[in-house]
Amino acid sequence: MATSSYKRLGDQAFSKVEHINSELFMLTYGALVAQVVKDSEDAAEANRQLDQMGYNIGVRLVDEFLARSGIGKISTFRETAEIIAKVGFKMFLNVIATVGNWSGDKEYSLLFDENPLAEFVELPRDDATKALFYSNLLCGVLRGALESVSAPFHVYFFYTLLLLIRFYFIYLFICFIYSLRCSSLLV
Amino acid sequence: MIYNLYVFDRAGTCLYYADWHRRNKSENLEGEFKLVYGMLFLLKRFLTATSPSQDGDGSFDHFLTDTYRLHYFESATGVKFCLLSHPSVPDLRDHLLGIYQAMVDTVVKNPLYKLGDPIECSLFKERVDQLISSHPRFAQ
Numbered sequence: 001m002a003t004s005s006y007k008r009l010g011d012q013a014f015s016k017v018e019h020i021n022s023e024l025f026m027l028t029y030g031a032l033v034a035q036v037v038k039d040s041e042d043a044a045e046a047n048r049q050l051d052q053m054g055y056n057i058g059v060r061l062v063d064e065f066l067a068r069s070g071i072g073k074i075s076t077f078r079e080t081a082e083i084i085a086k087v088g089f090k091m092f093l094n095v096i097a098t099v100g101n102w103s104g105d106k107e108y109s110l111l112f113d114e115n116p117l118a119e120f121v122e123l124p125r126d127d128a129t130k131a132l133f134y135s136n137l138l139c140g141v142l143r144g145a146l147e148s149v150s151a152p153f154h155v156y157f158f159y160t161l162l163l164l165i166r167f168y169f170i171y172l173f174i175c176f177i178y179s180l181r182c183s184s185l186l187v
Numbered sequence: 188m189i190y191n192l193y194v195f196d197r198a199g200t201c202l203y204y205a206d207w208h209r210r211n212k213s214e215n216l217e218g219e220f221k222l223v224y225g226m227l228f229l230l231k232r233f234l235t236a237t238s239p240s241q242d243g244d245g246s247f248d249h250f251l252t253d254t255y256r257l258h259y260f261e262s263a264t265g266v267k268f269c270l271l272s273h274p275s276v277p278d279l280r281d282h283l284l285g286i287y288q289a290m291v292d293t294v295v296k297n298p299l300y301k302l303g304d305p306i307e308c309s310l311f312k313e314r315v316d317q318l319i320s321s322h323p324r325f326a327q
Contacts, residue, residue, distance in 0.1 A: 064291045
């Protein structure tokens with residue numbers, strides 16, 4: 001299926017769901033992250049918590065996504081990438097990602113122009129937040145959603161000037177976890 | 188005539204069962220759920236194995252017997268919906284999708300519901316009953 005038809009599907013799906021105020025959503029998410037950081041001992045723990053929360057959301061979100069968008073069984077991994085980028089993110093967060101940086105057929109990146117969760121956010125450069133992945137909930141959501149549909153995935157944040165989410169498709173082996181520092185410009 | 192509905196999850200647990208016009212009620216429902224799920228599982232494997240083309244994934248739309256037609260829908264997450272109806276009732280796929288949507292709205296989004304548990308939500312039951320009884324061939 002062509003990318004343009006996925007875009008159209010994404011727009012259709014977006015028009016079918018209930019909308020809420022995006023600023024309210026961002027502020028609520030910010031409050032959530034602030035609380036998680038306060039409750040955690042260090043940034044790694046906070047990242048883990050956010051990922052776990054995202055995972056719990058993802059396993060339920062995927063059913064809503066499939067029911068509303070009407071997407072059936074997907075045959076290839078490449079197609080799932082396109083569907084997540086164009087339909088999934090459009091439907092729930094009203095942003096579109098680009099799929100890129102394919103490494104073999106098992107690993108790819110999602111690139112965003114703007115972070116839908118972090119428009120008003122600035123992270124202080126102290127120990128608690130230096131290694132924090134602010135939007136790690138998104139990784140958890142993707143991980144949970146994909147796990148419900150097929151084999152387990154490894155999803156993590158990889159920063160450059162744009163926002164990237166990198167996927168690893170794992171069969172039976174565990175991939176290394178890369179921890180990356182994030183500067184106060186990138187959240 | 189629409190006889191009954193089974194909803195199974197990925198692991199084979201029967202999440203929901205409802206019947207409307209079933210004449211011979213089964214005494215051992217638990218055994219029956221295992222039987223139906225086992226049949227669906229084996230049928231899908233059989234269909235993949237005997238498919239003449241490479242990309243068969245064992246999905247089917249419905250099957251027809253002398254006394255009923257079983258309409259089937261499986262979501263990508265492995266949730267299976269089966270509706271049994273009189274053989275003359277044509278496609279019920281829209282209703283199966285409607286039941287899936289009802290499940291998403293009332294069950295999956297319920298934070299107190301643990302995934303994999305049998306569905307006990309009265310709102311879901313109402314929506315399913317409403318959806319099925321609105322079919323023109325519901326009672327005859």
